[in-house]
Amino acid sequence: MEKIGLYLGCNIPLKAPDIEQSIRQILPPLGVEPVDLEGAACCPAWGTAPSFDLDTWCAVSSRNITLAEEQGLDIMTGCNSCFGVLSEAKHFMEDGERRRTVNQKLAKINRSFEGTSDIYHIAHVLHKKVGMEKIREGLKFDLGGLKIAVQTGCHSLWPSDVYAVKEENPYQPTILKDLCEATGAEVPHYSRLGACCGMGGMRSTDMEKSLKLFKEKLVSIKEETDADMIVTTCSSCFLQFDMSQPILRERGEIDFEPLPTFYYTQLLALAMGCDPSQVAALSQIDRSAIIARIQDEQRLIKEVA
Amino acid sequence: MLVEQKKIDEAVATIIGFGGTGILNCVQCGACSAVCPGVKAGFPLLCRNLIRSLLNGQLEEIIEDSSSWGCQACNRCTEVCPQGVRPQEVVFAFRRYQANELAFSTSAVTSQMNLYETGHAVFTDPKELRRQVGLPEVPPTSAFNKQAQEEIQALIDNGPMGELGLF
Amino acid sequence: MAKVGVYVCHCGSNIAGVIDVSAVRDYAETLPDVVIARKDLFMCSDSGQEMVKQDVRDGLVDRVVVAACTPRTHEPIFRAAIEKAGLNKYLFEMANIRDQASWVHGHDHEGATEKAKLVVASAVGKARHLEPLEDKFVDVTDAALVIGGGIGGISAALELANMGHKTFLVEKTPSIGGVMAQLDKTFPTNDCSACILTPMMVDAYNHPNIETLTYSEVDDVSGYIGNFSVKIRRKQAYVDWDKCTGCGDCAAKCPAKTPDEFNAGLSDRRAAFIMFPQAVPKKAVIDMDACINCGGREIGSEPKLNKKTGAPILAPCEKACPADAINRSLPLDPGGRIKEVEVGSIVVATGYQVMDKGWFKEMAPDSPNVITALQLERIISATGPTEGKLLRPSDNQKPKTITFVSCMGSRDANFHTYCSRFCCMYMIKQARLLKEKYPELVINMHFIDVRTAGKDYDEYYTGARRMGINFFKGKVGGLEMLPEDKLRVLAYDMESAESIEYASDLVVLATAVELPEDAQGLAQKLGLQFCGSNFFRELHPKLGPVETSTEGLFLAGCCQGPKDIPDTVSQAKGAAAAAAVPLAQGRVKIEPIISEIIPENCSGCGICVPLCPYDAIAMSEWAGTARAAIEMSACKGCGVCTSACPSGAIVLHGYEEDQIFAQIAALTSGGRNHAG
Structure with a gap:
């Protein structure tokens, strides 16, 4: 079984542990063993060290990366922001002078960044290491007939020059689409596929601007796809879709019911037959109906004799 | 607006010093602003327009503007920039200039405190939720790991963030 | 003892702004064999030249060193001056203290002055050993070759032909005309492109002095100015052009389809095709890459026979041809045939291509309604796929909103940093x-x-603004694919500092102008160099815009850099005039700065033969043994053979061993060298 360092970040272990649980449950049957990076901290998020000092950012990121380097493992993140922050920091660390300065800081906590671990997002691991065929083989339910709108999120797309693993065309991302289609579901295109959801710094700085942006994206999804659900590989996007749809609904700014939203590994865990009370338990939007449709007995894939 | 070379030089040197090293590559084509979610949402000083202000020598004049904190760090600007400016690095360099002058909203302080104390910028006690979904109450992160927290504190203390008097 | 005169130039402030010219002059005076050292504001001016000439005429100096700018532009001027004053013009040496000192060390005046002294000392060191040399002359073949049959090539060919020179016009496609033939109308007068181009195409084709070779490519070039031998590959058309009347019946019957290059891929043509209705010559070609070998019969094989009648079953193209120009049974060589021509000068006018939209991932290249400007040109052209009606590719409906996006791949560090200009x-x-x-x-x-x-x-x-066309300053950041094959334009208005979004029915990308992919191969055959923008490099950007570093080889049009039709035609006529000079003179001068083999010292090892980049060296018999010999007219004086010869048997005149060593000695002396 292939081992990989599981880098959890903040939102997933603290606010959305059902996502963590879904990751932990789906990987071993697909041949990947997640290894905990004991003591891993914040990536650090864009609004913290990166907003104050480049070297401190690189030091905190590099410390996280050394936790995997020590074990000879690559890193897999669940959160898009973590993927972006760690990848960019690693890119900055290619500059010899920066690496020396940061390693001097790390030396004080008896660590040294070597640059030997690659940074993956879990979507990359599933797409490139596990592969569509194996995902299909692991399904218990076939999601044929369900329509999914996908939200890849910004931080695994741009800037493509800092990512070791990436989309062929970041403006037409296909990794998450392929992963969702592997469950049998249909993934129609919508025009604002690449648009930002408005979570992050924007939401904490100016909620109204964030909601304005989010609404445009949401309406594009609803009008152009009439999807049954939204699936994302970004835990921040997940929170925006889950928190902000009810707000827009309550204000009367949208005239449709909020679309249930899943993190991708939650969807896959449900399709693999995992217990929803463990892998998809926490959300503002009621997901019970769509979960029941996903795990409907009629969708059970019959064993081929 | 007066054009004062001294102020322009100072603004450019400040931004380059904080990591916006590509600022002088900018030809003001505006491609970054065409795709910037912050510009679209209505923040006035991001991407091309922020760079224009800085290249006009406006630095102190715009220090209180909150636009830079509305940057999503999506880096789509970097992807479309035809001149290798890496506009997000300029926005973040300006943000760092603001931060080091303590020109940021108090709401941003909480996440710095969280990071310093728990190693997590976003922190809530997760024990109940984790138990509910069948996970160990304590995650294998720095959240409840004293040694990890001390390491983070050492890294922060040993840099400009440690000198801001936040912790 | 040589009597060396040194003349130091201020070049206005170009040199004197950095270098202490008086100090350099004073220093020069102390160098061995220097009898006079003078300075002047502009040595190349009349008064500056006169100063040198007077010293020569007075018998004061017999070697001249001018410390000034680059010999590339100014060496000929001073050589001519001393020649007029009665001195052999090769007794001259230039010290380039502008490019090598003042320009590159502008921040360090003292250091630049010291370096200038060294450069002068080196030139003096060499000058002391200079020997008189004599120019040589060879006869010229009075014919020219023009490569590329676009508006540049046609213009150059007509000009040369009208001056009375036999001209070969080579074009790789089946017709001359180039990109201009694909255009609808031309700015700024809006005259119809075909209407002004077609008569020129016909004139060129019918000109008694022009031999037009279309569907042909240059295979190999050897020789030198005045005497080039060129192998031209006439590609296999699989149609006998002597018989073909251009009726187009073969194309009408051919069932095999492939994207039509002339319509920029917007429509299909047949494997048997005539390039476009106004093609010159109007001849059919069978494109074997697209041919489906009807009836399973390979080209070059006999037809099957009808079982009942015994008559041969011909392919549709063969059957259709009323002129009997297609015979698929013939064992035609797929490589075509080679035609060899001798010419005295060559004009390269191979044109350009525009970048494909696929490079621009942010611009929804998968949408059929995102097109290049050349494709729009075909759409609005009466000879195009929609016969000039504006219909968008996805559904053949008329768009209501159309968007133009500039600078796609131009002014972009990811692709081309230059402006594509037109x-x-x-x-x-x-x-x-x-x-x-x-x-x-x-x-x-x-x-x-x-x-x-x-x-x-x-x-x-400004007229376009008055017509109600909307202009926005700001580069488009991307396109998003909307339902009904519309596109959402993500743009920006710099003037209001706001982002712009709207739905468009058709988006036109002005993709960058660049050299065609096959230009690399041609460059190798011709010895052309590339400039930083990856176009062919001219000899000098200002003073030698149509010449190249190879004498007798000239450039015209977009192969030298992006330019519009007026500029292309101007440059083409300029190139033609320059190319006609050696033809009109009837003989060309061979500079004596070339290598010579001293047969007594040559061991006949042959090492130099393959090293010569100009194929100027061959083995020949001398006193009964094999010795290397250099063809004087082919030698360019590069010196490769001289430095490689293990016997020291090759002399490069103008760069002889004692001269070079004197230069090295001066340069490594640290400025104190006063020894011989």
Whole structure:
């Protein structure tokens, strides 16, 4: 079984542990063993060290990366922001002078960044290491007939020059689409596929601007796809879709019911037959109906004799 | 607006010093602003327009503007920039200039405190939720790991963030 | 003892602004064999030259060193001056203290002055050992070759032919005409491209002095100015052009389809095809890459026979041809045939290609309604796939809103840093033509800057504004694919500092101008060099814009850099005039700065033969043994053989061993060298 360092970040272990649980449950049957990076901290998020000092950012990121380097493992993140922050920091660390300065800081906590671990997002691991065929083989339910709108999120797309693993065309991302289609579901295109959801710094700085942006994206999804659900590989996007749809609904700014939203590994865990009370338990939007449709007995894939 | 070379030089040197090293590559084509979610949402000083202000020598004049904190760090600007400016690095360099002058909203302080104390910028006690979904109450992160927290504190203390008097 | 005169130039402030010219002059005076050292504000001016000439005439000096700018531009001037004063012109040496000292060390005046002294000392060191040399002359073949049959090549060929020189016009496609033949109308006068081009194509083709070779490529070039031997590959057309009448019946019957290059891929043509209705020559070609070998019969094999009648079953193209020009049974060579010609000079006018939209991932290249400007040109052309009607590719409906995007791949560090120069103008032209024809059409144009430098060009642009065409300053950041094959334009308005979004039915990308992919191979055959922008490099950007570093080889049109039709025609006529000079003179001068083999010292090892980049060395018999010998007219004086010869048997005149060593000694002396 292939081992990989599981880098959890903040939102997933603290606010959305059902996502963590879904990751932990789906990987071993697909041949990947997640290894905990004991003591891993914040990536650090864009609004913290990166907003104050480049070297401190690189030091905190590099410390996280050394936790995997020590074990000879690559890193897999669940959160898009973590993927972006760690990848960019690693890119900055290619500059010899920066690496020396940061390693001097790390030396004080008896660590040294070597640059030997690659940074993956879990979507990359599933797409490139596990592969569509194996995902299909692991399904218990076939999601044929369900329509999914996908939200890849910004931080695994741009800037493509800092990512070791990436989309062929970041403006037409296909990794998450392929992963969702592997469950049998249909993934129609919508025009604002690449648009930002408005979570992050924007939401904490100016909620109204964030909601304005989010609404445009949401309406594009609803009008152009009439999807049954939204699936994302970004835990921040997940929170925006889950928190902000009810707000827009309550204000009367949208005239449709909020679309249930899943993190991708939650969807896959449900399709693999995992217990929803463990892998998809926490959300503002009621997901019970769509979960029941996903795990409907009629969708059970019959064993081929 | 007066054009004062001294102020322009100072603004450019400040931004380059904080990591916006590509600022002088900018030809003001505006491609970054065409795709910037912050510009679209209505923040006035991001991407091309922020760079224009800085290249006009406006630095102190715009220090209180909150636009830079509305940057999503999506880096789509970097992807479309035809001149290798890496506009997000300029926005973040300006943000760092603001931060080091303590020109940021108090709401941003909480996440710095969280990071310093728990190693997590976003922190809530997760024990109940984790138990509910069948996970160990304590995650294998720095959240409840004293040694990890001390390491983070050492890294922060040993840099400009440690000198801001936040912790 | 040589009597060396040193003349130090201020070059206005170019040199004197950095270097202490008086100090350099004083220093020069102390060098061995220097009898006179003078300085002047501009040595190349009349008075400066006169100063040198007078010293020569007075018998004061017999070797001249001018410390000034580059020998590339100014060596000929001073050589001519001393020759007029009665001195052999090769007793001259130039010290380039501008490029090598003042320009590169502008921040360090003292250091630059010291370096200038060294450069002067080195030139003096060499000058002391200079020997008189004599120019040599060879006869010229009075014929020219023009490579490329676009408007540049046609213009150059007509000019040469009208001057009375036999001219071969080689074009790789089946017809001359080039990109201009694909255009609808031309700015800034909006005259029909075909109407002004077609008569020129016919003139060139029918000109008694022009031999037009289409569907042909240059295979190999050898020789030198005045005497080039060129192998031209006449590609296999699989149609007998002596018989073909251009009726097009073969194309009408051919069932095999492939994208039509002339329509920029917007429609299909047949494997048997005539390039376009006004093609010159109007001859059919069978494109074997697209041919489906009807009836399973390979080209070059006998037809099957009808079982009942015994008559041969011919392919549709064969059967259709009323002129009997297609016979698929013949064992035709797929490589075509080689035609060898001898010419005295060559004009390269191979043109350009535009970048494919696929490079621009942010611009929804998968959408059929995102097209290049050349594709729009075909759409609005009466000979195009929609016969000139504006219909968008996805559904053949008329768009209501159309968007123009400039600088796709130009002024972009990811692709080409240069400006493609004529996109702004052709976009405005296309917009104006459309607005005239469809006043209700909404036209939005997005520019970084509107660049309309040229005679009557800015008026053309301001006129477009008055017509109600919308201009936005700001580069488009991306396109999003909307339902019904529309596109959402993600743009920016720099003037209001706001982002712009709207739905468009058709988006036109002005993709960058670049050299065609096959230019690399041609460059190797001809010995052409590339400039930083990856076009062919001219000899000098200002003073040698049509010449190249290979004598007798000239450039015209977009292969030298992006330019519009007026500039291309101007340059083509200039190149033709320059190419005609050696033909008119009847003989060309061979500079004596070439290598010579001293047969007594040569061991006949042959090492030099393959090393010579100009194939100028061959083994020949000397006193009964094999010795290397250099063909004087082919030698370029590069010195490779001289430095490689293990016997020291090769002398490079003008760069002889004692001269070079004197230079090295001076340069390594640290400025103190006063020894011989």
